[in-house]
Amino acid sequence: MHVRKGAVFAVVERNELHHPERAVPDPGGLRPPRLSPDPNRQTIMAGELERLASDIRHCRRCVEAPDGTPLPHEPRPVLRVSSHARICICGQAPGSRVHASGVPFTDPSGDRLRDWMGVSEAEFYDAERIAIIPMGFCFPGLDAKGGDLPPRKECAPLWRQRLFGILPEIELMLLVGGYAQRWHMGTGAARSVTGTVRNWNPGDRLDDGPGLIPLPHPSWRNNAWLKRNPWFGTRVLPVLKREVRTRME
Ligand code: SF4
Numbered sequence: 001m002h003v004r005k006g007a008v009f010a011v012v013e014r015n016e017l018h019h020p021e022r023a024v025p026d027p028g029g030l031r032p033p034r035l036s037p038d039p040n041r042q043t044i045m046a047g048e049l050e051r052l053a054s055d056i057r058h059c060r061r062c063v064e065a066p067d068g069t070p071l072p073h074e075p076r077p078v079l080r081v082s083s084h085a086r087i088c089i090c091g092q093a094p095g096s097r098v099h100a101s102g103v104p105f106t107d108p109s110g111d112r113l114r115d116w117m118g119v120s121e122a123e124f125y126d127a128e129r130i131a132i133i134p135m136g137f138c139f140p141g142l143d144a145k146g147g148d149l150p151p152r153k154e155c156a157p158l159w160r161q162r163l164f165g166i167l168p169e170i171e172l173m174l175l176v177g178g179y180a181q182r183w184h185m186g187t188g189a190a191r192s193v194t195g196t197v198r199n200w201n202p203g204d205r206l207d208d209g210p211g212l213i214p215l216p217h218p219s220w221r222n223n224a225w226l227k228r229n230p231w232f233g234t235r236v237l238p239v240l241k242r243e244v245r246t247r248m249e
Pocket residue numbers: 056059060061062063075076077136137138152154155156158
């Protein structure tokens with residue numbers, strides 16, 4: 001566990017875009033007014049977060065009471081949270097490499113995501129500024145073709161609402177892939193990741209939550225998609241970089 005500034009902590013161990021013909025609107029509205037936090041409330045919520053994170057670290061639901069086939073290995077939940085982070089990356093689930101290391105995005109996908117966000121590795125792993133909360137906390141195993149299985153369906157209903165209920169500082173959520181987009185955008189998500197990102201409007205859901213930016217997965221598997229859609233790099237990524245940088249300072 002990485003510990004900084006007392007109440008701020010990170011949990012690591014045991015743990016497919018905007019319409020190409022449309023300009024990306026000014027996303028200034030993504031930022032709600034930043035109010036002075038109540039220190040007493042912050043301390044209470046930090047304690048609640050630490051307890052909940054500990055519960056997640058010790059979760060064995062997918063081996064002891066699975067919905068269907070049990071997890072084929074020991075659970076190792078991988079997430080990074082803190083009570084001060086203003087940015088949250090909501091990905092899919094750890095792959096085999098992350099399952100082994102316990103550290104998220106330690107692969108070429110992570111390099112590309114950091115490049116998209118315009119952050120250094122040190123900034124990316126600063127849990128005080130960036131939370132990383134996948135839809136499934138444990139590596140779900142491989143399918144018959146050797147691909148990663150989808151995130152365990154037990155995980156999000158069990159933990160997600162409680163977790164985000166005590167992360168009041170989150171202002172910007174990067175929704176990487178369809179699972180996170182469907183969960184956090186609800187009916188605002190299209191049937192495909194491409195459709196969701198095409199339809200994205202930076203002003204979405206400003207009245208009832210943090211700004212949401214849907215993104216494709218930064219995997220090499222999307223290289224062909226990225227080549228077919230160069231507008232993603234010229235229109236969307238500058239907005240993403242700007243919004244991230246604003247919240248890193
Ligand atoms: S995937 Fe989620 S619900 Fe399943 S064991 Fe891991 S932490 Fe628990």
